[in-house]
Amino acid sequence: MNSIKRSLGRTGRRRLAVVGAMAAGALALAACGNDGDSDKGHHMPSSESSAKGAFNDADVKFAQMMIPHHQQAVEMAKLSGSRAADKEIKELSAAIERAQGPEIKTLQGWLKAWGKPESMDHSMPGMHHGSGGSGMSGIMSEKDMADLKASTGTAYDKKFAAMMTEHHNGAISMARDEQKNGRNTGAKKLAGAIIKGQTTEVGKFREILGRL
Structure with a gap:
């Protein structure tokens, strides 16, 4: 009887080991799949893990400014x-939606976890003044947006490429400020991803403007 119990025990342990190995393999494959999915846009740190880290006023300002900045980019891309x-x-517009939509949620999650409001304090020092007069570099004015919405075809393509180039350059400037002055590891990592991804897209928009 004891030998049977030992045999069953060994069999159970072997089965658990096999199941554990299969689960680990599945997780590894899932991770590889996520890393290779270009449709995901930037690789973002999770809001939960980043919120646990230390942060300063520069991190808060980065999140508060980047949320509406991203929201306008998504609005433009949907047009x-x-x-x-x-x-x-069309392809670049879809990529902007895929990347910046999730980033907005991440930034909102950080502010909530930090106990900070989503709205910006326009009296904060170091605010940039873009074409929209909102205090954010590269933001489009109401007239800019109205002109874009009123155009179609090649005229739209040219306006969109030119406006998004300015818009992206504003985001890149804000992200560089975050990398220089921020403290939160996750926020600085996202800033680096924004710089890399949007610099690449600016190059593509300039190529498009050159051939249209």
Whole structure:
């Protein structure tokens, strides 16, 4: 009887080991799949893990400014579905939506975890003044947005590429400020991803403007 129990014990342990190995393998494959999915946009730190780290006023300002900045970029990108004629403009617009939508949620999660409001304090020192007069570098004015919405075809493609170039350059400037002055590891990592991803897209928009 004891030998049977020992045999069953060994068998159970072997089965648990096999199940554990299969689970670990599945997790590894999932991780590899996520890393290789270019449709995800930037690789973002989770809001939960980043919120646990130390932060300062620069981190708060970065999140508060980048949320509406991203929201306008997504608003612009959504217009391309019905107005753009150029295939690459449509592809880049879709990529902007995929990348910046989740980033907005991450930034909102950080502010909530930090106990900070989502709205910006325009009296904060070091605020940039972009074309929209909102205090954010690269933000578009109401007139800019109205002109973009009123255009279609090649005219839209040209306006969108030019406006998004300015918009991205503003985000890059804000992200560089975060890397220089921020403290939170997750926020600085996201800033680095924004710099890398949007610098690449600016290059593509300039190429499009050169051929349209």
